[in-house]
Amino acid sequence: MNRQKSVKDYIRTIVDFPHEGILFRDVTTLFADARGFRICVDQLLSPYAGIPIDKVVGLEARGFILGGAVAHQLTTGFVPIRKKGKLPGAVISQAYALEYGEAVMEIHDDAIRAGERVLIVDDLLATGGTASAAIELCRRLGAEVVGAAFVIDLPELGGRRAIEALGVEVHALCEFEGA
Template sequence: MKNVRDYIRTIPDFPHEGIMFRDVTTLFSDPRGFRMAIDQMLHPYAGTRIDKVVGLEARGFIMGGAIAHQLSVGFVPIRKKGKLPGKTLQQDYKLEYGEATMEIHDDAIQAGEKVLVVDDLLATGGTAEAGIKLLERLGAEIISTSFIIDLPALGGRKRLEAMGMDVQILCEFDGL
């Protein structure tokens, strides 16, 4: 029987030499694999009140939307700077090759709402940390963070756990 990891394609030397890119589009395109991933991401939260699911750009939107649908709750995107209309809050964060900014609508979350943060891959944790900081500024109660893939060598899980976050992972890959 296949597990989630079996549906993920690895592409060597993308986007740079020495990187083993973990491509989740092969997981998303397979109905059994996609259903398995969504079901497994939902499982730890059975019986837990969640008011909103927050997806991190961009692949977090795919799982986040499906999870929000299954929970019958709202979905909130956290996007790269300049992609959201209206008033936003911004959070800068560091990338291995520079800086970037994430944004959320300033009215997307009400103080005290319980949220689940979702993305496809946890590497250094910079994007997730920026998203968490935005949510905290809005007064959200972050129930957990959930990812399909963890790259433990890059330390993202430890970074989020040091912030007091619960971190749920479906599978891990060695290396970068």
């Protein structure tokens, strides 16, 4: 008997990218398959169906693809959070730790109004640094973060614990062991 493919079945692993010893989880194969992409978007938004959400916030860059599709299905607005220097106009910034150093994410200072309910969407949850910065940016604008949805969780890296420690529920479609 043939079982139906899961989201995880559409994701390929590339060994030693971008550095030796890394197993890169490539979601472009998921995006390229119409059925896989549809399953992914449906499953990302499923826990939030019927919950009032004012904006979907997508994290650069694959979170733009996923977040835009989820926002469309939820009939709500979409807000990008980008790397420093990529957004025109007035922004607020949030630094976060990387394995070696620091990075900065930005959001337009008028992208979210106080009291709006937002859902954060990205492809991968690793250490939680990027998602934590996004939560902080949204909260600084007065938003209520109703959840954070990801295609992949790498549980060994502790991102879920970091996000949940901020009081935000995590929804991930699949897990991969290792970094």
